[in-house]
Amino acid sequence: MLAQLTSSVTDPSPAYAIEARGLTKAFGPVQAVACIDFEVSEGELFGFLGPNGAGKTTTINMLTGLARPDTGHVSIAGRDCLRDPKAAQGLMGIVPDESNLYPELTGLENLAFCGALYGMPKRAREARAKELVALFGLEEAGHRRFGGYSKGMKRRLTIAAGIVHDPPILFLDEPTTGIDVASARHIRRLIGRLNADGTTIFLTTHYIEEAERLCGRIAFIVKGKIVRTDSVEALLQRADNRHVVVLSVSGDTAAHSKAIGTAFPDLRVGRAREPGAVRIEAGVPVQVGPLIRLLEERGAEVFEARRARPSLEDVFVEITGIEGAALAQDRERPGSMR
C-alpha cells in the first residue's frame, strides 16, 4: 500500500491530452450539454459524432475556453483550463465551424497574422504561411483576398490558420460540412496525416462514414449526452453479430417496410441506402423466403436479396435509435469519402 502510494507520488501517471469532467451548459431552458465525461490520450484521433443540435459546438467551445461551463471542468495536458487558461490555450489549435479570418487580407497575410497572434517572429511566420498554403493546395490563391475564396478553400485556409503554431492538440468543429467533395477529401487526408505525425485531434462531425474512416475512438452524442464511447474497432465488432439483408423490390418501399415490420416484429426494418430497396436487420440470420412471399403477395417484384456488412451506421442507429439518414441528410454519395 505504502509502496503504491509512494510510486504514485514519484511517478504520476501521464495526464490525458484532453480530460472533460461533468461538463454542463444550458442556454435558458435548453440543456445544450448535460454532464459529459471523457478523456482523450495523447496521439488519439477522437471523434464526437452526433446530429445537428446535439451539443458538439457547445462542447468544443467549453474545451477550448471559448465558453464557460455552468459546471464541470476541463484539463488540457494536465493544465486546468479555468484556472490556467493561457497555459492550456498555448497547447491547442482551434478550427471553428465558421471561418474567423479576415476577408480583406490575402490567404498568406491571414496566416502570417495568426502567427503573429501566437508570438511567432516575422520571418518564421511568413515561412510557415508559405509552407501551409502549399500543404493545403492553396499556393496560387495565397496572394488573393480571402473574401473571394470558395467555401472549400476558405475551410482549408481556416484549418491552416488553426495549425500555424504547430499545436500538439487540435480541435476541429465539423471540418468537412457544407464544402465540395474534393476539398473534403483533401481535408480528411490532411487530418489523417497530422494525426499520424503525432497531433492529438478532437473532431466533431455528423458524418458517420467520416468518423468511421478517420477516428480511432468515437463518442456518440445525442441531446447533450454521451450515449456511448468506444473504439471504432470495438463498435464494429459489436455489429459483427448482426445480420443485415437488403432486398431490391418494386413499388412503395416505405409501405413494404411497414408491412414487413408488422408481420415480423422481431426484425428491424429500415430504409436502404439505395432507392428501391428495403433493409432488414436481426440478431440471427434473416430468413428471406417468408419476406419474399409477403412482398410478392403485396404485388411487388423482388429483384435481388443480398447480405450486407453491418456498418458503424447500424451500430449508431442501434445505440441511439436515430436513423443515420436523419443524422446526415446532406450526406455525400457513397464512395466519395475516399
Ligand SMILES: Nc1ncnc2c1ncn2[C@@H]1O[C@H](COP(=O)(O)OP(=O)(O)O)[C@@H](O)[C@H]1O
Ligand atoms: N448561444 C446560444 N444560445 C441559445 N441556444 C444555443 C446557443 N448555442 C447553442 N444553443 C443550443 O444548444 C443546443 C446545442 O447546440 P450546438 O452545440 O451548436 O449543437 P451542434 O454543434 O451539435 O449542432 C442546440 O439546441 C442549440 O440550439
Ligand SMILES: [Mg+2]
Ligand atoms: Mg455545431
